[in-house]
Amino acid sequence: xxxxxxxxxxxxxxxxxxxxxxxxxxxxxxxxxxxxxxxxxxxxxxxxxxxxxxxxxxxxxxxxxxxxxxxxxxxxxxxxxxxxxxxxxxxxxxxxxxxxxxxxxxxxxxxxxxxxxxxxxxxxxxxxxxxxxxxxxxxxxxxxxxxxxxxxxxxxxxxxxxxxxxxx
Numbered sequence: 001x002x003x004x005x006x007x008x009x010x011x012x013x014x015x016x017x018x019x020x021x022x023x024x025x026x027x028x029x030x031x032x033x034x035x036x037x038x039x040x041x042x043x044x045x046x047x048x049x050x051x052x053x054x055x056x057x058x059x060x061x062x063x064x065x066x067x068x069x070x071x072x073x074x075x076x077x078x079x080x081x082x083x084x085x086x087x088x089x090x091x092x093x094x095x096x097x098x099x100x101x102x103x104x105x106x107x108x109x110x111x112x113x114x115x116x117x118x119x120x121x122x123x124x125x126x127x128x129x130x131x132x133x134x135x136x137x138x139x140x141x142x143x144x145x146x147x148x149x150x151x152x153x154x155x156x157x158x159x160x161x162x163x164x165x166x167x168x
Contacts, residue, residue, distance in 0.1 A: 004033050004034045004036065005099075005100075006030055006033055007097075007099070007100060010094075011029070011030060014078075016076045016077050016078050017029055017076070017078065019076040020072055020073070020076055020078075021072070025069050025072055028069055029073065029078060031053050031057060032049070032053065032069075032073070032092075033092065033095075035049065035052065035053075035090070036091075036092055036095055036101075037110070037113050037114055038101060038102050038106075038107060038109075038110040038113060039101065039107070039110075039113050039114070039116055039117075040091055040092055040095035040096055040100075040101055040117065041089050041090070041091050041113070041114040041115065041116065041117055042089065042090050042091075042114065043087060043088070043089060043090075043114060044070065044081050044088040044089055044090035044129060045087075045088065046063045046064075046066040046067045046070065046129075047063050047066075049066050049070070050062070050063050050065075050066045053066075054066075067128075067129065067131075070090070070129055071128040071129060074125065074126065074127070074128065074129070075125070077093060077125070078092065078093060079091065079092060079093060080093055080117065080121045080122060080125070080126060081121070081126055081129055082117060082118055082121040082126070084114075084115045085115075088129055088130070089114050089115065089117070091117035091121065091122075093122065
């Protein structure tokens with residue numbers, strides 16, 4: 001459901017968005033809102049998020065950058081995440097306010113929605129989303145976090161989004 005009306009006044013005056021650091025990441029929030037399905041939930045796979053949002057906007061954004069942005073949005077209370085059927089899902093906190101999601105009458109028009117966000121996920125900050133690893137049911141069971149990676153440039157830290165923006 002990529003079509004989404006954005007509440008500009010709420011976006012421009014958000015005290016939570018004001019807490020996002022670095023400042024450059026604040027502008028990403030408006031681009032993430034269309035990820036939400038009719039129930040405000042989206043699949044929280046950093047590779048999928050990157051592939052949907054950034055190929056045109058900024059192709060230099062990496063999955064590591066997306067993970068960092070996601071975790072910052074969670075830290076300040078803009079997003080929460082939960083796990084269901086071995087998948088991670090994100091939920092935009094406050095998207096259920098009047099006029100931001102389809103009415104209950106129209107919800108039956110939408111098939112194959114992701115699971116609704118459990119209330120417990122709204123009451124607690126779940127912390128950063130888990131990394132892909134052999135221990136996690138998420139992803140392909142590969143651990144790319146270690147120094148055993150092979151290939152030119154893979155061991156170097158990813159540039160920050162601020163650095164990427166400055167080069168363009």
